[in-house]
Amino acid sequence: MADKQRAMSEAVNIVDAKGGGERRLADQVYEKILTAIIQGDFPAGEKLPTEMVLCARFGVSRPVLRQALKQLKSDELIVSRQGSGSFVKRKPDGVxxxxxxxxxxxxxxxxxxxxxxxxxxxxxxxxxxxxxxxxxxxxxxxxxxxxxxxxxxxxxxxxxxxxxxxxxxxxxxxxxxxxxxxxxxxxxxxxxxxxxxxxxxxxxxxxxxxxxxxxxxxxxxxxxxxxxxxxxxxxxxxxxxxxxxxxxxxxxxxxx
CATH class of the missing domain: 1.20.120.530 (GntR ligand-binding domain-like)
Known part of the structure; x- marks a missing residue:
């Protein structure tokens, strides 16, 4: 029983560590996309590159990228259009x-x-x-x-x-x-x-x-x-x- 509980605890810790790591990566991607928007690499009103292109650009998996995109949507920086992808909604002030x-x-x-x-x-x-x-x-x-x-x-x-x-x-x-x-x-x-x-x-x-x-x-x-x-x-x-x-x-x- 003790071995089983220890194994379950270790599994939970692994999942938590993985989840935390993904969140940290998503935060980094979030800020990189934000910086690209501010610097004009992704202009306001224009469509963002595809998920495949963004994943390759930032070296992350799709789940990590999607967490970052979800936060960008929450902050009203991008907007999704069904069947068309994600578009830049606004360009924040560079300051x-x-x-x-x-x-x-x-x-x-x-x-x-x-x-x-x-x-x-x-x-x-x-x-x-x-x-x-x-x-x-x-x-x-x-x-x-x-x-x-x-x-x-x-x-x-x-x-x-x-x-x-x-x-x-x-x-x-x-x-x-x-x-x-x-x-x-x-x-x-x-x-x-x-x-x-x-x-x-x-x-x-x-x-x-x-x-x-x-x-x-x-x-x-x-x-x-x-x-x-x-x-x-x-x-x-x-x-x-x-x-x-x-x-x-x-x-x-x-x-x-």
């Missing part, structure tokens, strides 16, 4: 590569997914449980963010303070703990997003600030549904804003 450490973009996108799940619930609870002191803390962070918009500062620290204040107002310290465990990744993502916003028209930063204000007002008014939606919309919009750029057909996507 994405300048501001992002090599190998970090896929992790940044996963950070946004984590935050959307955790912080939306925290905002809903904050709307129900906040104290006057909690509201004051959130309002102060909001004012600091407003100052950063006016002075042209990146403001990642103020952004982080705002979101941590919302988690604290939930009355459940596990939200703060979960978020704190990923602080370095979260601040990196925030810094990237706000740097990209500074390099864009002022309307983009104003839109981000408007989203923060909507979160605050929903919490202040005690509306958990509105707070949940405002936070989730804000974080998902932040994820999409990382890849602002030229849409298929040449239209601008700056107001997402």
């Amino acid at each position: 994405v590569l300048n501001f992002s450490p090599v190998g970090s973009i896929s992790d940044i996108q996963r950070t946004f997914e984590f935050r959307a799940a955790i912080e939306s619930e925290a905002a809903a609870l904050a709307a129900q449980r906040h104290s006057l002191e909690d509201l004051k803390r959130i309002k102060e962070a909001l004012a600091d963010l407003e100052r950063c918009v006016k002075t042209g500062e990146v403001g990642a620290g103020a952004d982080e303070a705002f979101h941590m204040a919302v988690c604290a107002a939930s009355g459940n310290h596990y939200f703060e703990n979960a978020r704190s465990s990923m602080k370095s990744q979260i601040v990196l993502a925030m810094t990237l997003n706000r740097q990209l916003s500074l390099a864009s028209p002022e309307t983009r930063l104003l839109k981000v600030q408007e989203e923060h204000e909507q979160i605050y007002e929903a919490i202040r008014s005690g509306n958990p549904q509105a707070a949940y939606k405002a936070m989730r919309d804000h974080i998902e919009s932040a994820r999409r804003r990382v890849f602002d750029g030229v849409e298929l057909g040449g239209s601008s996507d700056r107001q997402m």
Whole structure:
């Protein structure tokens, strides 16, 4: 029985290791295709090479390539057309590569997914449980963010303070703990997003600030549904804003 259990455990470990390896390879291919799109090797509106060609180009299997393509679709960088293949939907701003450490973009996108799940619930609870002191803390962070918009500062620290204040107002310290465990990744993502916003028209930063204000007002008014939606919309919009750029057909996507 012990031998059988040990064999089963080893088999699980092999599968997990293989799966983890495939995910890491898929992340690498994801970033290579993203880089090719940004650099114009795969132009916006054009069809991507076939899977066979892409597999040969990047030296990976089809399952690995398909994981990468799935993430690119999720990030609205490519779109599939039945019977025609995959097409480039948008070309992100080239500064994405300048501001992002090599190998970090896929992790940044996963950070946004984590935050959307955790912080939306925290905002809903904050709307129900906040104290006057909690509201004051959130309002102060909001004012600091407003100052950063006016002075042209990146403001990642103020952004982080705002979101941590919302988690604290939930009355459940596990939200703060979960978020704190990923602080370095979260601040990196925030810094990237706000740097990209500074390099864009002022309307983009104003839109981000408007989203923060909507979160605050929903919490202040005690509306958990509105707070949940405002936070989730804000974080998902932040994820999409990382890849602002030229849409298929040449239209601008700056107001997402």
